[in-house]
Amino acid sequence: MRADIMDQGTIWQLIDTSVKVSLGAIIAAMLYWLVHWRRQNTNDDQPAGNRRIQLLEQISSDVGNVSHAFAKYSALIMESMRYGERWPAGRKAELTQVNKDLVAEFKKLADAQATLLMLGEKGMEKTLRIYAARIVMFRKEVYVGRTDISVEDIAKIKGEINSLRETFYDILSRRYDRLLAS
Numbered sequence: 001m002r003a004d005i006m007d008q009g010t011i012w013q014l015i016d017t018s019v020k021v022s023l024g025a026i027i028a029a030m031l032y033w034l035v036h037w038r039r040q041n042t043n044d045d046q047p048a049g050n051r052r053i054q055l056l057e058q059i060s061s062d063v064g065n066v067s068h069a070f071a072k073y074s075a076l077i078m079e080s081m082r083y084g085e086r087w088p089a090g091r092k093a094e095l096t097q098v099n100k101d102l103v104a105e106f107k108k109l110a111d112a113q114a115t116l117l118m119l120g121e122k123g124m125e126k127t128l129r130i131y132a133a134r135i136v137m138f139r140k141e142v143y144v145g146r147t148d149i150s151v152e153d154i155a156k157i158k159g160e161i162n163s164l165r166e167t168f169y170d171i172l173s174r175r176y177d178r179l180l181a182s
Contacts, residue, residue: 053179055115060172062108063128067165069102070135074158080144081151087144095144102139106132124171131164 076095080087109132116125138161142154 056176059112062112066105066109069105072098073102077142078151078154127168131168134161
């Protein structure tokens, strides 16, 4: 009789363990389904956020290209001021090419401004527009052969332009961080 009770106790332990394992598997399956379901629903919203991030990254790249072209342009202009009539013809040819590159990059900057307006980023677009306008003014004020402006004056104007670029990137960075956080 004692063997029957032991067998019955063992059976109940097996049933108890089986029920616990089954419940654990059911709970795990439900959690897996819930996580999978939530990922699918959030991924539906994700492409729009990802697209916005991609657009901001492209704008950042375009502004960076303009900044690089402007840096080369302004460095060559300042070099021409220092050398005056002794400035080598090869460097003049390089300036002509850099000037063409800068103009080509400005097309991308105009596209970036349009994209910012499309995204509703009016403050960022305005800052970018001011930055671009200041570069245009630099090109009108500072040119090869102009003798009534000093290298220090040019450096000051260039510093103002760099400050505008930093302001734009500060705004862009804050917006980008918010998008990544959401």
